[in-house]
Every structure is written in C-alpha cells, then in structure tokens.
Amino acid sequence: xxxxxxxxxxxxxxxxxxxxxxxxxxxxxxxxxxxxxxxxxxxxxxxxxxxxxxxxxxxxxxxxxxxxxxxxxxxxxxxxxxxxxxxxxxxxxxxxxxxxxxxxxxxxxxxxxxxx
Amino acid sequence: xxxxxxxxxxxxxxxxxxxxxxxxxxxxxxxxxxxxxxxxxxxxxxxxxxxxxxxxxxxxxxxxxxxxxxxxxxxxxxxxxxxxxxxxxxxxxxxxxxxxxxxxxxxxxxx
Numbered sequence: 001x002x003x004x005x006x007x008x009x010x011x012x013x014x015x016x017x018x019x020x021x022x023x024x025x026x027x028x029x030x031x032x033x034x035x036x037x038x039x040x041x042x043x044x045x046x047x048x049x050x051x052x053x054x055x056x057x058x059x060x061x062x063x064x065x066x067x068x069x070x071x072x073x074x075x076x077x078x079x080x081x082x083x084x085x086x087x088x089x090x091x092x093x094x095x096x097x098x099x100x101x102x103x104x105x106x107x108x109x110x111x112x113x114x115x116x
Numbered sequence: 117x118x119x120x121x122x123x124x125x126x127x128x129x130x131x132x133x134x135x136x137x138x139x140x141x142x143x144x145x146x147x148x149x150x151x152x153x154x155x156x157x158x159x160x161x162x163x164x165x166x167x168x169x170x171x172x173x174x175x176x177x178x179x180x181x182x183x184x185x186x187x188x189x190x191x192x193x194x195x196x197x198x199x200x201x202x203x204x205x206x207x208x209x210x211x212x213x214x215x216x217x218x219x220x221x222x223x224x225x226x227x
Contacts, residue, residue, distance in 0.1 A: 004159070031213070042120070042205055042217030043160070056213045091159060104150065105215065107159035 002026065004108035006092050012114045013082045021077045021111045025094030032075050033105060034067055035091040043091050049075060082115045089113070118143045118210050122218035130226045131198060137191040137221045139206030144184050151180050151191050152205040154220070160205065164191070196225045 005024045013019050025032050031050055035043035036059075045059040051072035060067070064083075069075040079086055089112050093105035119142045129135050139149070148167050152160040164173045164180040166189070172181040179192040193200060203220040210216060 033213075033215075035217075040219065042207075042219045044217070045214050048213040050213075093160075104162045104165055107152075107161075109157070109159045112157075 004092055004094055004106050006090075006108040006111050008111060009109065010112050010114075012116065014116055015082060015084060017082050017115075018078065018080045019082055019113065021079075021090050021113070023075045023077070023092030023094075023108060025073065025075070025092070026096070026106055027073075029094035029096050029106075030072075031095045031097070031105075032069060033093045033095075034075070034077050035093065036061075037089040037091055037110070039088070046077070046090075079113075082113075084115050087113055087115045118146075118208065118216045120206055120208055120216050120218035122204075122206050122221050124221060125219065126222040126224070128224040128226060129196060131196060133196050134192065134194050135196055135223075137193070137204050137206075137223070139189040139191070139218055141187045141189075141208050141216075143210070144187055145210065146184065147209040147211070149180075149182050149189050150207045150209070150215070151178075151189075152207060154203045154205060163204075193223075198225045198227050201225045 007022045034046040037043040047067045048056040049069040064080045066078045089110040091110045092108045095103045095105045121140045123138045150165045151163045166173050166182040177194040182189045205220045207215045207217045
C-alpha cells in the first residue's frame with residue numbers, strides 16, 4: 001500500500017520567504033508527527049497531531065513555524081520569513097492508533113529545505 | 117531531560133564481519149526503544165522495536181538488546197553486507213507523542 005508521502009521533495013527559498021511543506025499520511029492513520037533533521041543530526045520532534053487536534057507543539061522552534069491538519073488527514077507545515085538556520089530535512093511520520101505505545105511510526109522521505 | 121547518545125558516530129568494516137552499534141539514554145523511564153535505518157535522501161525505516169519490558173528482538177541478521185536499568189541498547193549485525201551501508205538511528209519513546217533520537221551511526225561496509 002501507499003506509504004507516507006511528502007511534497008515538495010526539495011525546496012530552495014530565499015531568506016524571508018514563506019514556505020509550505022505538505023504531508024500525506026497513510027490512509028486511516030490517526031497520529032501525525034513532524035520532525036526537523038539538521039545535517040549530521042538525528043530528527044528532532046516538532047509537533048504532533050491526533051486527528052485534527054494539535055496536541056503537542058513544544059518542539060516548534062519559533063512562532064514562525066505553524067502546522068495544521070484541518071481534516072485529520074493531510075498536514076501542512078508552514079514556515080514564515082525563513083532564515084538560514086531553518087535549512088534542514090523536514091520529516092513527517094504517521095502511526096495508526098492512539099495510546100498504543102508500542103506502535104511504530106512510518107516515515108515519509110522528507111522535504112529538504114535550503115534557505116539561501 | 118532525556119538524551120540519546122550513539123557510539124561510534126561512524127564505522128567502516130569489511131564485508132562479512134559482525135558488528136555492534138551502541139546506544140545509551142539518560143532516563144530509564146521509556147516506553148520502548150527503536151532502531152531505524154536511514155539511507156541518503158530517504159526517510160527512516162524501522163528495523164526493530166523493543167518494548168520496555170523486553171530484553172531483545174531479532175530480525176534476520178539483526179539483533180537488538182535493551183538494558184533499561186543501565187540505559188543501554190546494542191544493535192548487532194551479523195555477516196555484514198555492502199547493502200547494510202546506511203545511517204542507523206536509535207530512538208526512545210518517552211510518552212505517547214514524543215520520540216527522542218540519537219545522532220546516528222554512519223555505517224560503511226567495504227566490499
């Protein structure tokens with residue numbers, strides 16, 4: 001079946017531009033996660049949705065970062081007024097059930113963002 | 117604050133050798149520990165997931181162990197192959213919604 005997909009795969013933005021990154025989770029998956037992975041680092045948690053509800057946004061680095069999942073399926077991560085330090089790979093993951101700590105997360109291929 | 121450390125940061129071994137990747141975490145209050153593989157330009161693929169009550173998991177040539185009390189896990193790869201070359205990430209789940217990753221070990225298998 002189809003896995004998690006993300007678009008665009010690559011994005012080059014000029015400093016100060018706004019960008020929007022899209023994530024299509026696996027159909028029916030309740031939980032959706034966004035991570036930021038800088039070069040040579042492990043992924044770092046940004047935010048978490050359960051259906052359309054954003055339950056945890058503690059990892060968002062600044063108020064320039066905003067995520068939404070209005071219908072509980074597709075999610076968009078928006079970065080306003082991009083800065084060079086925003087350059088990273090943004091990974092999306094989904095998992096099928098709530099409250100099942102043993103469930104693994106299924107990751108998309110990521111969007112590689114380069115801010116010039 | 118939970119921190120996950122992976123040693124070594126990079127490793128090169130000849131094909132056919134057995135190898136061990138190490139992961140340590142600072143807080144033993146975890147739900148599970150997972151090993152992922154990441155290939156360049158691609159997302160993460162889950163290899164093995166060990167629940168906090170378990171000691172080890174095996175899949176093919178891979179074996180992962182967990183010693184929660186000491187905050188350590190190892191990933192053992194038997195009879196390594198060039199196709200095993202990738203970055204291996206260790207991650208601990210600390211509550212329903214949050215996973216903390218290490219920085220990874222970049223593995224290169226020499227043909």
